[in-house]
Amino acid sequence: MPFNRFILSLFFTAGLIWACTQQKVSPPQAISPVPTPTQLAWHDMELNAFVHFGINTFTDKEWGYGDENENFFNPTQCSPSQWVSVLKEAGFKGLILTCKHHDGFCLWPSKFTEHSIKNAPWKNGKGDLVREVAEACKQEGLKFGIYLSPWDRHHKDYGSPAYIEYYRHQLNELFTLYPDVFEMWFDGANGGDGFYGGQRETRKINGRQYYDWPTTLSQVRQIDTSVLFFSDAGPDIRWAGNEKGNVSKTYWNTITPDTLYAGKAGIENLLNTGTENGTSWIPAECDVSIRPGWFYHAKEDSLVKTPEQLFDIYLKSVGRGSLLLLNIPPDKRGWFHENDIKSLRGFRKLFNEEFKKDLAQNAIVKTDTYRGHDDRFAPGALTDGNDETYWATDDDHLTGTIEINLAKKEKIKYVVLQEYIKLGQRIKHFSVEVWKNNKWEQVARETTIGRKRILKIVPVETNKIRVNILSAKTCPVISNIEIY
């Protein structure tokens, strides 16, 4: 063989070998169920606000009976733009307004009832608070959501089919007048005593059958294809099982809808944890109020949750893979009260201080293995700040170790981990160790990770952190790690 042909074939063989070693493995397969794109966008919001405002604000009640005079509703300086700017500054991404609470009073001039702000002195009956709030949100880039209480203690027909017609008309009206609603909140309180058009009696309904939710929801979806429905059991977002603002440490976004029905023993716990082999992706939303009540009461001005309490709630909701829906009730002026604003600002300050510098950013990250030795799944993906890249193992590897070497010893307090949930929630057990006194010392042993897990550990000085994935439903896929 002439010399130059020999050289050429050498290059060819080397090229072939190189090409073989670069053979790309396929990305991990998703494990069902997985979130929809709309649910994913919702997860990323992390912080949403609830705003309970209405007749109760003026009557100093939590649940109006339904016989309140419209004249009560008269905020002196109502300013949705103040609410929204405070919320934005504190890091909130969406706002859900009680367009109608159980008392039946509507914050928009509904053409289906007289029991609304059109008969209130506020703005001489010309006001439309739902519009003002929706517009303020749009202006500041917050998403807008609707709460429309199914239970209506004012309406004469509550309990009969005619009320369902009324309720559907109202939903139709709201979704037509105020487009781009990101979430619709269906409250679980249903039936009891009330005014009911003057009958003043107790009306009980069968919550599962009476409302015929499938028909109602499909009607709304015809107007708004992307709205997410929240209710105790979904279908898109589930209740977290309590109103304290937390999910369990073991928290699955997955759950089996057939196992959920009102009155089932232990349903709160089930909602709080979800189930590992649940058949649907229905994440929990953690609702809680910044005050003891949902509506404003002057007597609770001194009982506003502190920045530290809010931060703790954040860790137990968002930090366990869920979303926080924090209620801030405007006062009689129609303003967020000074004390609530102070707490929200304090929360943001504390948050910024605690998560000031991500030490993993400039660290060396190594893993014991990565999928197919393919650069796309290498450990660098864990700290590149890109949510779309991830570290993954081979299909037959259900465990893995991630080691983070810091440039020098640092005091660490938080370890943040995120699964790439587009491919499903996978991890069942993991532990965290730190290098101390020349050996590894375990500082946490936990179960699920999900969309985000923030572990608060006893502050410790170290220059090496090790995360061990101990078991998973299928090969682990992690998109992000942060150390503070």
Ligand code: FUL
């Ligand atoms: C509950 C309601 O009864 C409360 O008044 C509040 O609206 C809360 C968010 O949901 O079920």
